[in-house]
Amino acid sequence: MEYTVHKLAKMAGISTRTLRYYDEIGLLKPARTNSSGYRIYGKAEVDKLQQILFYKELGVSLDRIKDIITSPSFDILKALREHREKLLDKRKQLDILIANLDKTIALHERRGTMTDKEKFEGFKQKMIDENEKKYGREIREKYGDEQVERSYRKLKDMTEEQYAEIEKLGNSILETLDLAFEAGDPEGPLAQKAADLHRQWLCYFWDSYSKEAHAGLAQMYVDDERFTAYYDRKRPGTATFFRDAILIYTGMNKQ
Amino acid sequence: MEYTVHKLAKMAGISTRTLRYYDEIGLLKPARTNSSGYRIYGKAEVDKLQQILFYKELGVSLDRIKDIITSPSFDILKALREHREKLLDKRKQLDILIANLDKTIALHERRGTMTDKEKFEGFKQKMIDENEKKYGREIREKYGDEQVERSYRKLKDMTEEQYAEIEKLGNSILETLDLAFEAGDPEGPLAQKAADLHRQWLCYFWDSYSKEAHAGLAQMYVDDERFTAYYDRKRPGTATFFRDAILIYTGMNKQ
């Protein structure tokens, strides 16, 4: 059975242009051409086209498809696995984009409905964005994408009162921590109060609190110089002191 | 503060080419050019570039960004929502691609580790079991216990090469059938090729082939909803189409 471009294209559900293109790049050449230069495809070409379309459906580039179907020694499995990795990366990127879009849409929505709170909302969004930009990777690596997503969603859904509460809490932590640092004892009541305030603060962002995660975050405050700089900005050593206090608070200090 | 292309590009983390391109398409024109034609950007342009990059991060096209930032009446929310929908579609497509890739990789892996006799045997046994569980009774009723026993024994005794061949045949049947169904003619070459492949496939299981049995099985593909569901999973009507093709192939269509 022989086919002209039109027939083969219709059968395969593609355009004649595509067939001519495949001919042009040497992916699928016709069996022969007739006296008028018309392309004539045979059975073998139909099979080959089937294969090509199969891999194309998987999102493989024509270049790679060429490798796959022309050289029999080509490591198909490896190529497919690599391709899979690429697709996974792409999807991750998409997820991030969608999450950001959601945030942006929420921002615009609120701006449209609540002109009064515009500034407030803007600030919240900015805080999310900045947080993401600064610590996004580390936090994501340590706690996983989902945890971060939930945390952000929680922040987005907060009421103004809750937000004010968080801010107040944050200030309390710093004040108490300063006093505690002056007292010098991470086991003392002030240091333990600071740790407890910090736990409360965390609970605004985490939907499940665990001593282990709390202790882990405390360790990060010491390991990551940006956190350290933040807590040490008044007096060096505060970050380490705070970590010790939290380790004692969580009971994670005895390993 | 005024910036030349290089400075602004470095500050924003993009290339100078990008800035020139944005100028070219009228997305971001410099505040002025100096006597030598150098592009000079001011504070307003910095802000605008920030906006542009923000929307770009969201995956919005430069064309749309232009709309968004140039006309203040542009319905940003609507545009963002539509964009979100597009991204969701894209992700869905990606998920399907990945799932198909997984299946394909699994298939190739099985073929690759075919030398490992254990896995091969295990899979063969699994196939027999599944077959027995699914269709055992019907097949036994229609063709008798002995026939089924012989068929299973045949499958168990197969060599790896034969087994791979069967798998390949099975896939060929489905692929060819799909194409044939699109072509729409059960008498056509593709449909008849599918029927012929199916006969070859059957001959791996039956130790005596007959047109009558083949036609009978084809009818069962339509009568039994599980077979129908299998062949119709892509496009409804495929099972019936396949039966018709086989009836023509076996010459059993004129009763």
Next chain:
DNA sequence: ATACACTTTTACGTAACGTCAATGTCAACA
């Protein structure tokens, strides 16, 4: 004979730049 369906090659357009190439400008140093 004419209409109509189909074929061919050639070539530009797509999105968002990367990457030369050829040429001009500016600040600094010997």
Next chain:
DNA sequence: TGTTGACATTGACGTTACGTAAAAGTGTAT
């Protein structure tokens, strides 16, 4: 003051996988 090196300009081609003409020839039916 001349030269060097870093920076600027415009112009143009390359990228993917075709879509979409345009111009011209071919096949078949009426």
